[in-house]
Amino acid sequence: LREAVMGLGNSLILGGSKERVRLHIHTDEPQAVFDVVRTYGQLAGEKVDDMQRQTATAQTARRRVAVVTDSTADIPAALIEAYDIHLVPLKLHFGNKGYVDKVSITPDEFFQELATNPHHPHTSQPTPGDFWRTYQFLASHYDSIVSLHVPRVLSGTLQSAENAVMRLPDAHITVLDGYNATVGLGLITATAAKAAKEGKSHEEVVAVARAAINRTVFYAVVKDLSSVVRGGRVPPVYKTIADVLRVVLVLSMTTKGKVKLAGVFFGRRDTTRGLAKWVARHVDLEQTYDIFISHSQSQEEAQRLAGLLPELGLRISQVHITDTGAVIGAHAGLGSLILALQPAGLL
Template sequence: MVSSVHVVTDSTADIPSHLVAELDITVLPCIIAFGNEVYCDGVDLSNAEFYDKLADSPVLPTTAHPPLGVFLETYERLCRGGDAVFSIHISRQLSGTMRTATMAASALPDLPIRVMDSGQLSMGLGWQAIIAARAAQRGLSLDEICEQAAEITGRARAAAALRSLWHVQRGGRIGKAAALLGTALRMRPLVQVLHGEVLPLENVRTWRKALEHLAGYIIAAGPSAELAVLHAANPESGEVLADLLADYFPRERILMGEAGATITTHLGLGAVGICAVLAS
């Protein structure tokens, strides 16, 4: 009989460290490379260190998902003693992480492992992992956690205000035409995660308007059960956005956090995002 379920995700989830520890979530680090300098996201390179390095480095970083061997070792270790694994990751349309996780699970057919595509990134993924981990702590079975997670996926939302579209276009996450349009007009672009892809939401002329429209995006979506505001080296704007949402969602319950190195590589410094799970 399975004694417990372990939740696994990757570092693109941007889950604050205190929740990772409290909920016993296993976070597999993505790889960040500045030329020949290679780091594990959140392990040997903190968010603050990455922000400073990104701002000063003449070499732009590249990212890679956790390797197959890390998945295999993690799944085998966590399944010892009859335990199970629920592994949920960044959208397969944005990364090879899901493919690698699925390969690892297929290589271990005798172990109770379920791999799920969140269809999201950052805390859009993070909330799904958190809710699954809470369910695991309540003693729900692997099947029950999978059913609950599948229902939550459709209610996850994520959007961000960017200083420019240059980083996200450079990483191949959005079309060149859209990036050029925002740059040419010197607009502040907003993007959203829709159907597992990062897509343009709108362009506005000032940063304040960008934050107001970002708040309006989630307010228009309807009531939220969970809400997080994240920033990439821009805590002041994060606080402004949270204040704009105070009448929509209890200010003290808004989870404030930082975008990790992997997400910041593709969104750029100064970005501010909102991630929610809509109420059922």
């Protein structure tokens, strides 16, 4: 095992017995390490830390507020970098093959695996230990932490974060239910992180985050509802409605973070235009918006959606397009489009 992974990085530490081994390595290819280790036995307890990000944080003067989210939040990479957003990843598994979302598998790689792997992926939340490591590191470089996460009703991620906070009684950490996911949670997180970057206090960042939570909505169209029904995120009757009536369903979220049916429209041949028209009919056209759009291997359609919205009367201050992450993609499937809107001025 030592010889097999030695060429994949440095600072290799290997310890344990013939039955159970712990491995530590600095590498640019975490998934390659996982794949090699898996050939020697069952792999468990995968952990990945971004050392470049940690080094950059450590070399920067102490700051007031760190903002953390999980990998269900879809945020453009440029904004993650610009606003110093810290991500705790979820995990996903195809059979006994595991990945760390947005770390050891990219969206492109995920959908390639989805197309060829006979196993349907299942996802798992970060452990309290994953959050504890992140919080402990950040607490040594920031005065406080604001942590925003996927709704409690959809995942145990928030509970893991809260459990980690209990193990750090001296740290100033506020954990919030984002009551949103994918680009909705991403837009909320980016708004809070921008406030933190501007030097606002902990209480001010929390207030900005709460305002963003209350004023951010997302709408999604999913080409094939099979995965999201299988995952229990929506009831089977939604798929029945779509199949029988041959309509496109627009999914959104309640104020408590549950997935809901927001509406329907006809036009399966052009769901991008259909979604744009539906949104234009259901938002205040007197309001100006900041918008995030995510897509599952549908970059051109996402760009087209961004262009159609102003043509249909939406006033847009800024729009950002990003890939839908693997964990969300496991439920939304190929070809989905997700749109989040927030009144301009918060971000």
